[in-house]
């Protein structure tokens with residue numbers, strides 16, 4: 009192996025730059041291998057937009073959010089959207105990608121991405137391209153790894169938001185609802201809710217009954233706790249109801265944001281408790297900014313181990329945290345089945361033990 013290419017795919021996430029930096033430094037310092045950066049995820053691979061990455065290019069970025077390579081969650085080379093006469097058609101551009109990799113004498117590809125990007129990585133692996141994946145997402149919904157990088161940073165941001173909501177909730181005797189991201193998984197809500205001392209946590213894995221949430225809040229009021237903090241995962245759903253985020257994720261090419269679950273919960277809680285409610289939708293704040301020290305360390309370990317995996321020939325694998333080690337695992341174990349919160353797991357049990365309601 010003489011030359012490695014690296015790309016960042018899907019939504020951005022704190023820690024991406026720390027991974028890129030570690031890939032570049034490890035390749036050059038440890039293996040004397042060159043690195044090429046592919047710009048804007050798979051878009052750059054299809055359209056042949058690549059830049060050389062040396063140590064200077066990655067200097068001073070370990071603490072910076074976002075990705076110096078750019079990203080997009082639109083371009084799937086196997087189903088590449090092309091506009092013709094105002095109409096969208098989808099074409100397979102994977103051969104073009106393979107041709108571009110050959111043209112630049114690239115021996116292996118490191119894909120830093122979540123479920124979608126690693127699925128594409130796996131498809132390239134099946135076409136004979138030497139690929140290694142790195143698990144990225146604030147949602148922590150990838151299987152086969154203890155944690156994805158970016159999750160801890162998102163949880164930290166959400167926890168800070170809960171801390172701030174606490175003081176204003178208490179002053180005004182209000183119910184404060186914080187809607188957090190996570191797609192179909194409730195990890196961000198669960199972890200930030202526990203860390204921030206929330207009173208109610210609503211997650212997709214545990215369908216809630218609004219009446220039970222109301223009862224919990226009423227009981228708090230009777231104890232003199234005349235405010236409540238409710239953390240709602242964007243994918244949470246009422247028993248027998250529908251997931252709002254599902255429509256949004258499926259229509260992610262549509263720039264119009266659908267109304268969130270937070271508003272719906274607020275309206276219903278206001279009716280049944282007669283208390284004032286306010287909603288905060290944390291949105292992309294939890295994807296931006298500096299990674300936490302945990303994420304910087306994890307990202308550095310992932311980036312460095314991804315190059316080790318390339319050099320050891322672990323193609324079609326993803327580097328995964330199997331505490332305390334980072335190990336290569338087949339991509340097939342990471343993709344396909346999402347990693348969800350276990351409703352019976354220790355984390356949910358601990359949350360319930362300290363009095364947090366899940367509305368179940």
Ligand code: F6P
Pocket residue numbers: 019081122145146147189190191242253257260295
């Ligand atoms: O997967 C990361 C994530 O931030 C999800 O939590 C969220 O549902 C989605 O991406 C938002 O995507 P976009 O940036 O396209 O709005």
